[in-house]
Amino acid sequence: MSDVLKNARRIVVKVGSSLVTNEGRGIDAEAVGNWCRQMAALAAEGREVVMVSSGAIAEGMKRLGWRTRPKEIHELQAAAAVGQMGLAQIYETQLRAYGMGSAQVLLTHADLADRERYLNARSTLLALLRLNVVPVINENDTVVTDEIKFGDNDTLGALVANLIEADALVILTDQRGLYSADPRKNPDAKFIDVAEAGTPELEQMAGGVGSAIGSGGMITKILAAKRAARSGASTVIAWGRETDVLLRLAAGEAIGTALTASTAKMAARKQWMADHLKMRGAVVVDDGAVSKLRDDGKSLLPIGMVEVIGEFVRGDVIAVRNGAGVEIARGLANYSAAEARLIARKPSSEFERLLGFTLEHEMIHRDNLILS
Ligand SMILES: Nc1ncnc2c1ncn2[C@@H]1O[C@H](COP(=O)(O)OP(=O)(O)O)[C@@H](O)[C@H]1O
Numbered sequence: 001m002s003d004v005l006k007n008a009r010r011i012v013v014k015v016g017s018s019l020v021t022n023e024g025r026g027i028d029a030e031a032v033g034n035w036c037r038q039m040a041a042l043a044a045e046g047r048e049v050v051m052v053s054s055g056a057i058a059e060g061m062k063r064l065g066w067r068t069r070p071k072e073i074h075e076l077q078a079a080a081a082v083g084q085m086g087l088a089q090i091y092e093t094q095l096r097a098y099g100m101g102s103a104q105v106l107l108t109h110a111d112l113a114d115r116e117r118y119l120n121a122r123s124t125l126l127a128l129l130r131l132n133v134v135p136v137i138n139e140n141d142t143v144v145t146d147e148i149k150f151g152d153n154d155t156l157g158a159l160v161a162n163l164i165e166a167d168a169l170v171i172l173t174d175q176r177g178l179y180s181a182d183p184r185k186n187p188d189a190k191f192i193d194v195a196e197a198g199t200p201e202l203e204q205m206a207g208g209v210g211s212a213i214g215s216g217g218m219i220t221k222i223l224a225a226k227r228a229a230r231s232g233a234s235t236v237i238a239w240g241r242e243t244d245v246l247l248r249l250a251a252g253e254a255i256g257t258a259l260t261a262s263t264a265k266m267a268a269r270k271q272w273m274a275d276h277l278k279m280r281g282a283v284v285v286d287d288g289a290v291s292k293l294r295d296d297g298k299s300l301l302p303i304g305m306v307e308v309i310g311e312f313v314r315g316d317v318i319a320v321r322n323g324a325g326v327e328i329a330r331g332l333a334n335y336s337a338a339e340a341r342l343i344a345r346k347p348s349s350e351f352e353r354l355l356g357f358t359l360e361h362e363m364i365h366r367d368n369l370i371l372s
Pocket residue numbers: 015016017018019172173174175177178179180181182183184205206207208209210211213214215216217218219
């Protein structure tokens with residue numbers, strides 16, 4: 001059995017609608033309180049926790065007095081907007097009771113597909129974690145239409161794990177984990193305690209949605225584990241009502257189904273940088289910056305940049321070259337080429353005066369930089 005959470009420092013926890021709303025009967029304050037208590041305890045151990053919570057539509061339906069799930073997308077969106085107030089309220093109250101700050105973050109697929117918004121979402125989430133605040137994330141149901149919806153929060157959980165390079169994704173649901181077939185239909189289904197994420201056979205085991213409330217069933221959880229593994233995060237699927245489930249997982253106990261990532265986190269990120277993005281430009285840096293990057297593993301600061309080549313926007317991949325024109329690294333630009341020209345050779349204390357704002361102190365953060 002693999003103890004996925006034991007050494008995980010940054011963890012994304014996803015909870016499904018049927019758990020959060022007690023199968024649609026209304027927000028389960030006790031269950032939410034339990035997860036919040038555990039998240040606070042994990043934060044006290046120095047871990048960083050992000051919550052992805054479903055339940056807005058189910059709670060909205062309850063508040064609007066609707067018994068059956070509407071077919072009309074705008075009605076679903078309206079229900080989500082109503083229910084999200086309830087979710088925000090309960091997480092705020094419960095996290096505060098355990099001494100943690102909370103923040104609401106609503107995301108759409110388009111936000112993460114756009115490189116600039118991707119970087120903005122990433123920076124905001126990391127800033128919240130530094131402030132000891134638990135971001136509580138849901139899909140921004142009000143503005144998305146059918147085609148661009150994440151469609152299920154399992155996928156959103158995996159994308160968030162990719163976004164912030166989490167070490168682990170925990171998907172809490174109404175089953176104890178993955179079985180060889182849907183246990184609601186096959187009482188003889190065998191429990192799977194560990195498997196490698198992305199193994200094709202897993203996809204055949206997963207049936208559809210079990211409850212009237214959930215939306216993805218097991219297949220979206222298995223695909224989420226596969227997606228999370230691409231950035232090096234392993235996944236655990238477990239029962240959300242298991243006593244102290246997060247704390248026991250973090251202590252190394254074997255609960256639920258572990259779907260392990262075979263690629264290490266850093267290797268996965270390098271692969272992603274190397275494979276998926278075209279370079280739009282370059283910055284030439286001085287010898288001091290070369291040595292900071294190469295020898296000390298530091299971020300690239302604008303003060304070390306002597307020239308900006310090409311046109312690029314925030315979020316594009318750019319090359320870092322030394323004075324002889326040799327590429328020494330590549331990474332995600334925090335500033336556009338035009339902005340970079342203004343702040344090249346300048347300390348961050350001058351960015352505000354030169355640009356009218358300060359996004360980041362670094363031109364390329366070391367997390368987003370790979371040495372060539
Ligand atoms: N192989 C399987 N193992 C476990 N559960 C399965 C499997 N195939 C389908 N399911 C169903 O998936 C459901 C969980 O998914 P879902 O209803 O979308 O929950 P959530 O709201 O937590 O996302 C379970 O209740 C179960 O009936």
